Amino acid sequence: MSSKSEDLIISLKDVSKMFPIYKSPHHRLVQMLSPPRDKERWYKKFWALQNISMDIPKGETIGIVGRNGSGKSTLLQVICGILSATNGEVFVKGRIAALLELGAGFNPEFTGRENVFLNGTVLGLSREEIAARFDEIADFADIGEYIDQPVKSYSSGMYVRLAFAVAIHVTPEILIVDEALSVGDEAFQRKCFARINALRDSGVTVLFVSHSAGIVTELCNRAILLDRGEIIALGPPREVVAKYHKMLFAPQEKVVEIRARLRSEMQGSKALDSDSLVQNHNYTRFLAGSPTEQEDEQAYLDEHMRPVSTVHYANMGVDIVDPHIETLSGRRVNVIAAEKDYIYTYEVHFSQSAAGVRFGLMVKTVTGFEIGGGANALQQDAISVIDKGSRIKVGFRFTCCLAAGVYFVNAGVVGVVGEEETFLCRQVDVTMFRVMPDPNRIATGLVNLGIVPEVKFLTLCGNAIDNEVR
Numbered sequence: 001m002s003s004k005s006e007d008l009i010i011s012l013k014d015v016s017k018m019f020p021i022y023k024s025p026h027h028r029l030v031q032m033l034s035p036p037r038d039k040e041r042w043y044k045k046f047w048a049l050q051n052i053s054m055d056i057p058k059g060e061t062i063g064i065v066g067r068n069g070s071g072k073s074t075l076l077q078v079i080c081g082i083l084s085a086t087n088g089e090v091f092v093k094g095r096i097a098a099l100l101e102l103g104a105g106f107n108p109e110f111t112g113r114e115n116v117f118l119n120g121t122v123l124g125l126s127r128e129e130i131a132a133r134f135d136e137i138a139d140f141a142d143i144g145e146y147i148d149q150p151v152k153s154y155s156s157g158m159y160v161r162l163a164f165a166v167a168i169h170v171t172p173e174i175l176i177v178d179e180a181l182s183v184g185d186e187a188f189q190r191k192c193f194a195r196i197n198a199l200r201d202s203g204v205t206v207l208f209v210s211h212s213a214g215i216v217t218e219l220c221n222r223a224i225l226l227d228r229g230e231i232i233a234l235g236p237p238r239e240v241v242a243k244y245h246k247m248l249f250a251p252q253e254k255v256v257e258i259r260a261r262l263r264s265e266m267q268g269s270k271a272l273d274s275d276s277l278v279q280n281h282n283y284t285r286f287l288a289g290s291p292t293e294q295e296d297e298q299a300y301l302d303e304h305m306r307p308v309s310t311v312h313y314a315n316m317g318v319d320i321v322d323p324h325i326e327t328l329s330g331r332r333v334n335v336i337a338a339e340k341d342y343i344y345t346y347e348v349h350f351s352q353s354a355a356g357v358r359f360g361l362m363v364k365t366v367t368g369f370e371i372g373g374g375a376n377a378l379q380q381d382a383i384s385v386i387d388k389g390s391r392i393k394v395g396f397r398f399t400c401c402l403a404a405g406v407y408f409v410n411a412g413v414v415g416v417v418g419e420e421e422t423f424l425c426r427q428v429d430v431t432m433f434r435v436m437p438d439p440n441r442i443a444t445g446l447v448n449l450g451i452v453p454e455v456k457f458l459t460l461c462g463n464a465i466d467n468e469v470r
Contacts (some may be wrong), residue, residue: 115162335436
């Protein structure tokens with residue numbers, strides 16, 4: 001095994017996990033009563049994991065992808081200690097908080113409050129420590145009076161809210177999430193991903209299983225592709241996800257060939273360790289599109305759609321008030337249509353004078369990936385002085401070129417303090433909006449780049465009305 005450096009928090013060497021598969025239930029009993037030399041005749045061996053080797057340093061975020069039945073959940077359970085490896089060595093250092101299958105670790109007969117104490121104790125906290133953190137856990141879960149109801153009456157979303165709230169408040173050194181967050185609503189997902197990012201930035205190691213390519217590429221430093229219990233690809237998330245999709249969407253007769261090629265590429269490569277770290281950079285993409293004066297009558301306001309992940313940073317004599325989205329006629333909306341124009345607007349109140357002032361916004365996905373934003377002016381064109389007591393209304397007109405989904409918006413005011421430009425006020429995830437599906441959208445991906453396709457027949461065979469199609 002690799003040397004256990006101080007930064008190494010998880011290390012697996014040639015780890016395999018076998019499950020016995022019995023043809024008939026009574027064979028299990030017969031096998032137990034048989035002498036050692038005859039035990040294996042009563043079952044077939046199913047290897048859920050085969051020769052897994054990887055080293056993960058502290059603070060890294062690993063995405064794990066693979067088809068159903070590839071061994072992802074088994075791998076996480078071995079790392080958590082829920083399952084014992086059949087062969088190989090497992091080294092884990094630090095407190096683990098895990099969200100595995102829905103409701104795992106909860107007693108359905110206990111109330112939410114009782115399960116917080118039960119789960120917190122299992123994760124290594126004393127009763128006094130749990131009591132001291134209980135209010136924060138309950139506030140994050142935000143399930144109201146249901147905290148004192150038996151969890152067997154909870155919806156799947158309430159289960160996840162409470163389980164995640166406990167997991168992140170036990171001060172974990174390793175956070176493991178197995179697709180559990182997919183059952184939550186978008187606002188809560190954004191709140192969770194914001195907390196995962198904060199934990200990651202504080203040095204917590206995160207292992208994340210997801211079928212969502214976007215989540216893996218945006219959250220993770222590295223990714224591994226599991227198939228039939230083997231690691232068949234590792235490296236930068238975008239590359240690994242591309243290989244995963246190539247195998248996932250290939251015709252059935254091609255899957256074996258693709259898998260063999262990926263395994264061949266892995267031959268001779270070293271284990272997944274800190275030396276092979278490739279950082280996953282977040283690429284900023286900007287909203288684009290030509291303006292239109294046509295008023296959107298489809299857009300509307302959903303009063304119940306409000307972010308729960310909002311963060312208000314301490315201000316320096318400046319306050320951002322009532323950020324929201326409007327149609328061009330001034331109608332407040334948060335469910336909008338693609339390819340239409342809207343205005344993101346807010347007021348700014350100055351309780352003290354400010355110099356070199358600029359205003360801005362940023363639009364993000366549910367996972368916190370920054371899609372794009374802007375400011376009202378370049379730094380050299382900032383407003384030189386705004387006097388105490390001033391009130392300013394800021395508006396940013398934009399064309400919605402985004403795919404259907406839910407998005408979050410920041411608001412910020414910067415100014416010059418001393419000789420440095422700094423935030424005078426900043427509000428993160430201060431509002432959210434949903435883009436409605438567009439059945440006529442031919443653009444692919446998150447942002448419509450306004451691509452104009454052109455197809456020309458270089459050789460014309462058969463009947464055709466025109467030799468040029470646009």
